[in-house]
Amino acid sequence: MAAGILVxxxxxxxxxxxxxxxxxxxxxxxxxxxxxxxxxxxxxxxIDLAILDVMLPDIDGFSICQKIREKHNFPVIMLTAKxxxxxxxxxxxxxxxxxxxxxFQPLELVARVKAQLRRYTRxxxxxISREEKxxxxxxxxxxxxxxxxxxNEKPLSLTPTEFSILWVLASNRGRVVSSEELFRKVWGxxxxxxxxxxxMVHIRHLREKMNDNAEHPKYIKTVWGVGYKIEK
Amino acid sequence: MAAGILVxxxxxxxxxxxxxxxxxxxxxxxxxxxxxxxxxxxxxxxIDLAILDVMLPDIDGFSICQKIREKHNFPVIMLTAKxxxxxxxxxxxxxxxxxxxxxFQPLELVARVKAQLRRYTRxxxxxISREEKxxxxxxxxxxxxxxxxxxNEKPLSLTPTEFSILWVLASNRGRVVSSEELFRKVWGxxxxxxxxxxxMVHIRHLREKMNDNAEHPKYIKTVWGVGYKIEK
DNA sequence: ATGCCGCCTTAAGATAATCTTAAGAAATTT
DNA sequence: AAATTTCTTAAGATTATCTTAAGGCGGCAT
Numbered sequence: 067m068a069a070g071i072l073v074x075x076x077x078x079x080x081x082x083x084x085x086x087x088x089x090x091x092x093x094x095x096x097x098x099x100x101x102x103x104x105x106x107x108x109x110x111x112x113i114d115l116a117i118l119d120v121m122l123p124d125i126d127g128f129s130i131c132q133k134i135r136e137k138h139n140f141p142v143i144m145l146t147a148k149x150x151x152x153x154x155x156x157x158x159x160x161x162x163x164x165x166x167x168x169x170f171q172p173l174e175l176v177a178r179v180k181a182q183l184r185r186y187t188r189x190x191x192x193x194i195s196r197e198e199k200x201x202x203x204x205x206x207x208x209x210x211x212x213x214x215x216x217x218n219e220k221p222l223s224l225t226p227t228e229f230s231i232l233w234v235l236a237s238n239r240g241r242v243v244s245s246e247e248l249f250r251k252v253w254g255x256x257x258x259x260x261x262x263x264x265x266m267v268h269i270r271h272l273r274e275k276m277n278d279n280a281e282h283p284k285y286i287k288t289v290w291g292v293g294y295k296i297e298k
Numbered sequence: 299m300a301a302g303i304l305v306x307x308x309x310x311x312x313x314x315x316x317x318x319x320x321x322x323x324x325x326x327x328x329x330x331x332x333x334x335x336x337x338x339x340x341x342x343x344x345i346d347l348a349i350l351d352v353m354l355p356d357i358d359g360f361s362i363c364q365k366i367r368e369k370h371n372f373p374v375i376m377l378t379a380k381x382x383x384x385x386x387x388x389x390x391x392x393x394x395x396x397x398x399x400x401x402f403q404p405l406e407l408v409a410r411v412k413a414q415l416r417r418y419t420r421x422x423x424x425x426i427s428r429e430e431k432x433x434x435x436x437x438x439x440x441x442x443x444x445x446x447x448x449x450n451e452k453p454l455s456l457t458p459t460e461f462s463i464l465w466v467l468a469s470n471r472g473r474v475v476s477s478e479e480l481f482r483k484v485w486g487x488x489x490x491x492x493x494x495x496x497x498m499v500h501i502r503h504l505r506e507k508m509n510d511n512a513e514h515p516k517y518i519k520t521v522w523g524v525g526y527k528i529e530k
Numbered sequence: 531a532t533g534c535c536g537c538c539t540t541a542a543g544a545t546a547a548t549c550t551t552a553a554g555a556a557a558t559t560t
Numbered sequence: 561a562a563a564t565t566t567c568t569t570a571a572g573a574t575t576a577t578c579t580t581a582a583g584g585c586g587g588c589a590t
Contacts, residue, residue: 163414163417164396164413181394181395181396182395184393185373212472212473212474212521213524225522225523225575226522226523227523228576263538263539263578263580264578266538266540267539267540267579269538270538270540281585290537290538290587291538291586457564457566458565458566459566495550495568495569496567496568498548499550499551499568502549512549512550520549520550522574522575522576523548523575523576
């Protein structure tokens with residue numbers, strides 16, 4: 067899986083420029099023009115590295131960096147127009163891993179991104195290895211680590227099987243998953259017996275908790291005679 | 299233990315200057331004025347970070363960096379007079395973790411050293427070689443060296459297994475740990491037998507000592523059908 | 531269009547699994 | 561031998577899962 071990179075800069079043109087260069091290297095880019103939006107991305111997307119501008123309309127980059135550090139481990143590269151030494155020290159001390167001053171050469175930034183990621187993955191190497199842990203689909207957030215699930219910020223308390231089913235649907239979003247496949251993925255192949263509607267029952271419970279009605283489902287759609295799916 | 303830092307520069311005055319600043323921060327400094335000597339240090343001393351000048355009389359800094367990378371994992375900061383973009387990219391691509399151009403501000407260099415070391419120990423902490431020895435989570439402090447544990451300054455007297463369990467939970471904070479995983483990590487894989495509720499019993503004892511009630515636990519939360527977790 | 535069949539939804543109760551708690555036995559340490 | 565720690569067992573509470581069955585709806589054939 068490609069690494070996810072968060073780019074935060076209030077100057078759209080700069081954020082866009084960085085995005086182009088990063089996408090050219092096949093990274094998944096998440097762009098924000100302000101701090102609040104950025105923090106939301108951090109909680110809902112699989113981020114492996116953040117590039118933060120210091121000057122932002124709402125929260126400054128240093129604070130964002132600190133907030134990230136409370137929960138996350140991935141590298142942070144600070145970006146700023148000021149190049150006074152004192153700022154560099156502040157940034158690095160607050161937990162940033164690198165510091166690039168504007169104006170910068172895009173290729174150098176990309177090189178630094180690679181260096182940080184190489185380091186990051188070197189340490190995390192076999193252990194975590196970039197399995198998807200977070201899935202976000204239109205207000206629905208699933209966290210496999212904590213088994214937490216929120217719908218439009220509100221937590222849903224799901225039972226283990228409910229969570230598993232939703233996870234399978236979400237990780238196959240955009241594709242119809244037959245109830246047989248669902249069953250095999252959630253319970254395991256060996257437990258499968260045909261003519262089993264327990265999947266449907268769980269789907270029903272899920273829809274209830276998600277306030278989704280079967281007639282016009284917002285999330286879990288049923289495809290007659292085939293299975294269920296979640297739109298992309 | 300203070301971190302060991304290797305400083306390599308053929309200009310003695312510069313190496314000495316860096317040494318002064320690093321010693322001031324209580325690092326163990328190993329100085330070399332040429333590449334061969336530097337590589338000898340790498341093999342014989344406990345090095346946690348290297349600062350390499352690119353221009354050296356015998357071997358160039360990039361080659362030293364590559365040699366280091368064959369066997370070691372610690373961060374490398376390249377140091378050079380050339381500040382053309384292409385060189386930076388070369389350096390970072392060859393496995394360096396940061397790049398500082400001369401003339402540089404000593405304090406900035408120190409800050410970058412700190413940032414790299416922080417990163418290095420952060421990654422090595424939980425999983426790999428270098429062990430995390432102290433974990434602090436919201437009033438709860440665990441010391442692996444002494445097996446001591448305090449909660450809001452007050453010491454808790456935990457039995458060895460209790461400590462181990464709490465340690466596993468704490469070092470995986472923010473993630474649900476299944477009781478099977480807990481068992482395997484505390485007792486070892488080979489002892490695992492299914493249908494074992496001894497973990498739960500110990501959890502119960504822990505909660506008792508921590509004054510945590512199962513209904514609204516402040517520390518050890520149970521995730522039904524999945525496992526236990528401590529919040530980040 | 532109409533009616534039928536089969537798939538899907540929904541409800542409710544039965545069954546099963548997991549967790550908490552307690553108490554005492556076994557093992558280990560002091 | 562005493563004290564501590566660890567493990568086993570089991571009852572009770574809680575929660576999750578499955579089964580069943582009735583009714584609704586979609587698609588298909590006539």
